[in-house]
Amino acid sequence: GAVVSQHPSWVICKSGTSVKIECRSLDFQATTMFWYRQFPKQSLMLMATSNEGSKATYEQGVEKDKFLINHASLTLSTLTVTSAHPEDSSFYICSARSGESGNTIYFGEGSWLTVV
Amino acid sequence: GENVEQHPSTLSVQEGDSAVIKCTYSDSASNYFPWYKQELGKRPQLIIDIRSNVGEKKDQRIAVTLNKTAKHFSLHITETQPEDSAVYFCAVNDSWGKLQFGAGTQVVVTP
Numbered sequence: 001g002a003v004v005s006q007h008p009s010w011v012i013c014k015s016g017t018s019v020k021i022e023c024r025s026l027d028f029q030a031t032t033m034f035w036y037r038q039f040p041k042q043s044l045m046l047m048a049t050s051n052e053g054s055k056a057t058y059e060q061g062v063e064k065d066k067f068l069i070n071h072a073s074l075t076l077s078t079l080t081v082t083s084a085h086p087e088d089s090s091f092y093i094c095s096a097r098s099g100e101s102g103n104t105i106y107f108g109e110g111s112w113l114t115v116v
Numbered sequence: 117g118e119n120v121e122q123h124p125s126t127l128s129v130q131e132g133d134s135a136v137i138k139c140t141y142s143d144s145a146s147n148y149f150p151w152y153k154q155e156l157g158k159r160p161q162l163i164i165d166i167r168s169n170v171g172e173k174k175d176q177r178i179a180v181t182l183n184k185t186a187k188h189f190s191l192h193i194t195e196t197q198p199e200d201s202a203v204y205f206c207a208v209n210d211s212w213g214k215l216q217f218g219a220g221t222q223v224v225v226t227p
Contacts, residue, residue, distance in 0.1 A: 034214065103213075107160050109159050112157075
């Protein structure tokens with residue numbers, strides 16, 4: 001299947017700083033990528049849809065200015081958590097849709113963010 | 117918006133028995149229904165999916181059935197093995213093409 005790579009796999013940052021997470025589709029072009037957040041023992045909650053060349057669309061309740069999304073190319077989307085706080089600590093996962101695989105959605109490895 | 121409900125939240129089965137997880141959804145326009153397996157700390161892995169023009173799909177020990185009229189679909193795992201222990205999520209694409217996930221089912225297979 002298609003490969004989606006996410007980096008970093010884990011990061012620890014100080015409260016008040018910003019952290020950038022990258023999501024890459026390695027062997028296909030993805031005009032649309034999705035960002036999810038998953039707290040321990042909970043389901044994946046969709047945060048936003050990242051659209052190549054245009055602004056991301058955010059789910060209700062997700063702060064646009066806090067979770068900055070950039071999708072500058074067909075293979076890369078980035079999520080920046082600005083002014084991170086301990087409550088932002090979570091598992092962040094991106095996914096991308098592969099049109100070549102019948103629009104199947106593939107997930108990145110995920111990024112563990114811990115804000116101290 | 118799409119509302120996906122998944123049951124049960126936990127499921128314990130003896131090795132060799134079958135496991136069934138059920139999901140219901142609300143948007144009749146949804147047409148793609150994947151199932152994911154997630155091990156602790158790892159990404160969800162697609163294990164099987166079904167599209168609305170099909171009622172059943174099978175892949176070795178795993179099968180999915182879809183009832184579009186009733187808006188529910190189920191995952192069936194036969195001859196369960198300890199390595200099947202994980203959290204399983206159903207998902208449904210909403211009218212915007214975004215995947216909405218069920219709450220998950222923790223499956224424990226005991227030897």
